[in-house]
Amino acid sequence: MTRTPWLLIAAPMALLLVFFVVPNVLLLSTSFLKSEAQQLTSELTLENYAFLFTKPIYLWAFARTFIVGASVGLLTVLLGFPLAYFLVRTRSPWKGVLIALCLAPLLASVVVRTYGWYIILNRFGVANDVLLALGITSERIAFMPSTGAIIIGLAHALLPYTVLTIMGSLNGINPNLEQAAMSLGASRTRTFLHVVLPLSVPGIAGGFILAFSIAISAYATPAILGGPATQVMATAIYGFMTQLLDWSIGAALAVVLIVSSLLLLYAASRLGARQAAL
Amino acid sequence: MTQTMRTKRRELLKRGAALAVAAPYVITARSQETLIVNTQGGEYQELVEKVVIQPFEKKFGVKVIHDATGTASQDYAKIRAARGAPGFDVAGLLTPPEVMLGVKEGLLEKLTEREVPNLRHLWDKTWQVIPAGSGAPHTLQYAALVYNKDKLDRPRSWADYWEPQKKYGDKVKGHVINYNPANLLSVYALIHAAQLGKGGVENMEPAWQRLKAQKPYVGVVVTGSAEAVPHFENGQVWISPYWSARSGYYIDRGLPFEMIIPAEGVIGLLDVACVPVGAKNKKLAYEFLNWRLDPAVQRAWALAYFSSPTRPGVELPAKFAASQIVTQEQIAKTQFPDSETIGARRKDWTLKWQEIMA
Numbered sequence: 254m255t256r257t258p259w260l261l262i263a264a265p266m267a268l269l270l271v272f273f274v275v276p277n278v279l280l281l282s283t284s285f286l287k288s289e290a291q292q293l294t295s296e297l298t299l300e301n302y303a304f305l306f307t308k309p310i311y312l313w314a315f316a317r318t319f320i321v322g323a324s325v326g327l328l329t330v331l332l333g334f335p336l337a338y339f340l341v342r343t344r345s346p347w348k349g350v351l352i353a354l355c356l357a358p359l360l361a362s363v364v365v366r367t368y369g370w371y372i373i374l375n376r377f378g379v380a381n382d383v384l385l386a387l388g389i390t391s392e393r394i395a396f397m398p399s400t401g402a403i404i405i406g407l408a409h410a411l412l413p414y415t416v417l418t419i420m421g422s423l424n425g426i427n428p429n430l431e432q433a434a435m436s437l438g439a440s441r442t443r444t445f446l447h448v449v450l451p452l453s454v455p456g457i458a459g460g461f462i463l464a465f466s467i468a469i470s471a472y473a474t475p476a477i478l479g480g481p482a483t484q485v486m487a488t489a490i491y492g493f494m495t496q497l498l499d500w501s502i503g504a505a506l507a508v509v510l511i512v513s514s515l516l517l518l519y520a521a522s523r524l525g526a527r528q529a530a531l
Numbered sequence: 532m533t534q535t536m537r538t539k540r541r542e543l544l545k546r547g548a549a550l551a552v553a554a555p556y557v558i559t560a561r562s563q564e565t566l567i568v569n570t571q572g573g574e575y576q577e578l579v580e581k582v583v584i585q586p587f588e589k590k591f592g593v594k595v596i597h598d599a600t601g602t603a604s605q606d607y608a609k610i611r612a613a614r615g616a617p618g619f620d621v622a623g624l625l626t627p628p629e630v631m632l633g634v635k636e637g638l639l640e641k642l643t644e645r646e647v648p649n650l651r652h653l654w655d656k657t658w659q660v661i662p663a664g665s666g667a668p669h670t671l672q673y674a675a676l677v678y679n680k681d682k683l684d685r686p687r688s689w690a691d692y693w694e695p696q697k698k699y700g701d702k703v704k705g706h707v708i709n710y711n712p713a714n715l716l717s718v719y720a721l722i723h724a725a726q727l728g729k730g731g732v733e734n735m736e737p738a739w740q741r742l743k744a745q746k747p748y749v750g751v752v753v754t755g756s757a758e759a760v761p762h763f764e765n766g767q768v769w770i771s772p773y774w775s776a777r778s779g780y781y782i783d784r785g786l787p788f789e790m791i792i793p794a795e796g797v798i799g800l801l802d803v804a805c806v807p808v809g810a811k812n813k814k815l816a817y818e819f820l821n822w823r824l825d826p827a828v829q830r831a832w833a834l835a836y837f838s839s840p841t842r843p844g845v846e847l848p849a850k851f852a853a854s855q856i857v858t859q860e861q862i863a864k865t866q867f868p869d870s871e872t873i874g875a876r877r878k879d880w881t882l883k884w885q886e887i888m889a
Binding site: 375398 | 611635711871
């Protein structure tokens, strides 16, 4: 009997070991190997990390990645919370349809959705046409490639995930708690701020972490809306691995991304857990 | 048990055993009839299937699975990651820098005229561009200069692209395209920029000065050549370095562009088909490489893809040949920069390019 749980987790653990731990160990070891003229050598070095941490362009790519992740997390929570609250509390007979509509963007590929933003934001796109037609601007503005365009594209793509996560948390709040607070004289705002919001913190933290972690590892949207001159870590890794064929620096970049995002996610989940406990 | 039943059972066992022994050979024989060829997507996919792959299938009675994914460097990254067994038998579209790397890393089969007899007919200069027997160069093209003839006057020099304001003024602002050096097209254009300032592969400083000067006029920055096409079509890009083959293809289909050979000349590009060392069906892969170099196939492909044959003596219509590299004199004039140097310095050039364009 005592062996059963071990047997049950043996297969997924073996799978994780083979397809997650081993590749990451290989990645880590590659990051300490020297590359000469695009070829990996067996010489151990710290040069790859020194290269990354002394070139402003890659420090910027690193900073941009986490700025994008945090901004997308924040934006999706700010936009997603009211939407999730409405979808959970509404008594409309169309509730099911509204939820389906909210999740509908997930049916389209992220590339298709991102190209939608490309059509809107490029120098000769819809946004510039509207601004010029209304006389708000006198010349065309380069909205993209830019970090802002990447944030907008990713926030749009990841909003449904945050809405779903927050909805799960709001659904778990007993509506009687709100009625009890109001019956004791609390206003709607006070009830929301002191009852609903604190109880939905795990959902908010979960939604933020989900959007943040997907955003920092996203490739397609930054590649399309940021282009080759506005790099994030994922596009830089892709460039080193498949275009410049310099696997040492590509591996070092990947290690930096994995370690820093794990640390940040750990900190965020600790913070979320502490807030939930309060 | 009757005698008949015993005989039947014995017969059945015999046949079963024979089938079991023969099965691997039957499967091998079948798998030998299938060749997996990697090239690229877009307009290339349709053309190569129609002009090269389908006639090859018909002639040899085999099935070709066409893997139309990836660029040259991405395909080589697959070969490297799979240690020479990327799942395709022919890497159909590598460029000289990947071929050089493949030879150094021992991941590409060495070819001789025994396996690919048509290798002996290639231009002599071929083996100065890539190591002898490292692959079968099947397409010759060059980095040309293209411009929107409805919007701009005809450019004459690479300087008209690198310093567009001097020829076209402010109207060209936002209508110039620039490419990431991860694309060989960008590397070649940068070499031309360096040469304009008396530099070259060994001294790229003049190129960086020109890139800085051009930046305010750049409206589109992409990596892949195919990514540029929508910008040509929607009128956003008016002037660009571009591969001659693709330029010819799109201009023929109504793109309001014209392709020119600037006064300073052009840099040539060989598209090379190679066999990874771990390819499953090498024999058929060699047949395919030989087929690509067959004069009739070379002619059909050149006409379809607006490119030049990689061997002399392929008859082409005079009007078509006028924009191609078809004579000994033309091939001697075409620059082919040292791919090993390009490979070794590409990372630094890309970093410099990113610092300027960021």
